[in-house]
Amino acid sequence: MIHGEDHMADGIVPDNPGNSVGPEEEDAGSGGGEGPGDEVSEERLAYFIGMLRDENAGWRWKAAEALARLGDIRAVDPLIGALSDEDWRVRQKAAWALGYLGDPRAIIPLRRAYPNEREGVQEIIMEALDMIRDRMARR
Numbered sequence: 001m002i003h004g005e006d007h008m009a010d011g012i013v014p015d016n017p018g019n020s021v022g023p024e025e026e027d028a029g030s031g032g033g034e035g036p037g038d039e040v041s042e043e044r045l046a047y048f049i050g051m052l053r054d055e056n057a058g059w060r061w062k063a064a065e066a067l068a069r070l071g072d073i074r075a076v077d078p079l080i081g082a083l084s085d086e087d088w089r090v091r092q093k094a095a096w097a098l099g100y101l102g103d104p105r106a107i108i109p110l111r112r113a114y115p116n117e118r119e120g121v122q123e124i125i126m127e128a129l130d131m132i133r134d135r136m137a138r139r
Contacts, residue, residue: 040072057087068097092121099128102135
C-alpha cells in the first residue's frame, strides 16, 4: 500500500483513498454507522479496513483508530480480527476502537483476548468492556 503521512494528521481522513485496497474490501458490509459515522463513505471505510492488513504496524495502529473515529459499526468485525495482530500496539488500539464503537459483538472476543495479553493491553480491554457496557445501559 502507498500511504502519505498527511492523511492521518489531525484526524483527517482522506477523501479519495485511491486504489490502495483490493476488491475484497469494496463491499464492507451493511449496517451503517451510528452517530458521527452515519455518512461514512464506502471508500473511506474500505481504505482503513485494508490498512489493517498493511505490513507496517504503525499504519495498522492508525487504521484501527481511524475506523473507530469513523463511527461505523461495519468496522467491528475487522477490528475484532485485529485483536489477533502480531503487534501488541495494534491489538491495544483495536481493543480501544471496539470500546469506542460500543458494539456488544466485541464483548466475547475482548474477553477471550484478555488472558493472553500484556498488562497495558489488558487495561485497555477492561476499559473497552466498560465503555460497551455503558453504551448498552444507555440504550
